[in-house]
Amino acid sequence: MKNIKPLFISFEGIDGSGKSTQCQMLYHELLDRDLVVHLFREPGGTKISEKIRDILLDKNHSEMSAVTEMLLYFSSRNQLIVEKIIPALTRGEIVLLDRFVDSTIAYQGYGRDLSLNDINKVAEVAIGNVHPDLTVLVDTPLETAENRMDKRELDRLEAENAEFKQRTRQGYLELARQEPDRFLVLDGRExxxxxxQTVIKKVTQILEIEA
Ligand SMILES: Nc1ncnc2c1ncn2[C@@H]1O[C@H](COP(=O)(O)OP(=O)(O)OP(=O)(O)O)[C@@H](O)[C@H]1O
Ligand SMILES: [Mg+2]
Known part of the structure; x- marks a missing residue:
């Protein structure tokens, strides 16, 4: 195995945008190049985080308050950071995350209208200075994304209305405008x-290896 340097990449986008497809493909590409790489999904990735995931996505939990939801996401995330992400990065490995903190800002902040200031305060405690080196935002129009998911049974958050999803998409784009160096924004219709290929080109550039 060739460890080059620690690298932390998150994948973001609305439901059905195509982010899991892309992060799984990158994961296999990097494995093929003999690199040590981990892929985790959020919420989840540890025993405790997966239990929190079940609570969050349970359709019977319609009474869940927006703050409870936000705190649970950060609880799951903190457990993943402590148990998996920090140890892997410390060993000089690559970590790919299917969703990270930008999801909370986009969904609970822009989507649910929770105070961004409150979210950032909790983020300071829950994630500290563990920030992705690169965030791939798969930006896909609502209609295209919904067509990609219509055969699936929707979970609690996926069943939200179109205005919520539109605010979430715009929230992501706003985050990308604020941090253009961290974000790679992709047109999810491609x-x-x-x-x-676009993702691989970017990542091989960062790793300084052949594309
Ligand atoms: N660029 C693309 N063009 C056409 N279809 C795509 C594209 N990317 C993904 N898909 C298909 O769309 C569906 C949803 O993709 P995927 O599961 O990657 O989305 P996601 O963003 O991870 O969704 P979720 O947030 O619900 O997990 C899958 O069936 C996938 O094969
Ligand atoms: Mg997915």
Whole structure:
């Protein structure tokens, strides 16, 4: 195995945008290059975080308050950081995350209208200075994303209304405008293969290896 340097990449986008497809493809590409790479999904990735995931996505939990929801996301995330992310980065490995803190800002902040200031205060405690080196935002129009998911049974957050999803998408784009150096914004309408090549090009540049 060739460890080059620690690298932390998160994948973001609305439901059905295509982010899991892209992070799984990057994961396999990096494995093929003999690199040590981990892929975790959020919320989840540890025993405790997966239990929190079940609470968050349970359709029977319609009474869950927006603050409870936000705190649970950060609890799950902190457990993942402590148990998995920090140890892997300390060993000089690559960590890919299917969603991270930008999801909370986009969904609970822009989508649910929770105070961004409150979210950032909790983020300071829950994630500290563990920030992605690169965030791939798969920006996909609502209609395209919904067509990609319509065969699935929706979880509690996926069943939200169109205005909520529109605010979430715009929230992501606003975050990308604020931190252009961290974000790689992709047009999710492009083909899976085209998007994959763009991601690989960017990541190989950062790792200073051949594309
Ligand atoms: N660029 C693309 N073009 C066409 N179809 C795509 C593209 N990317 C993904 N898909 C398909 O769309 C569906 C949803 O993709 P994916 O699961 O990657 O989305 P996601 O963003 O992870 O969604 P969720 O937030 O619900 O987990 C899958 O069936 C996938 O094969
Ligand atoms: Mg997914």
């Amino acid at each position: 083909s899976i293969e085209t998007l994959k």
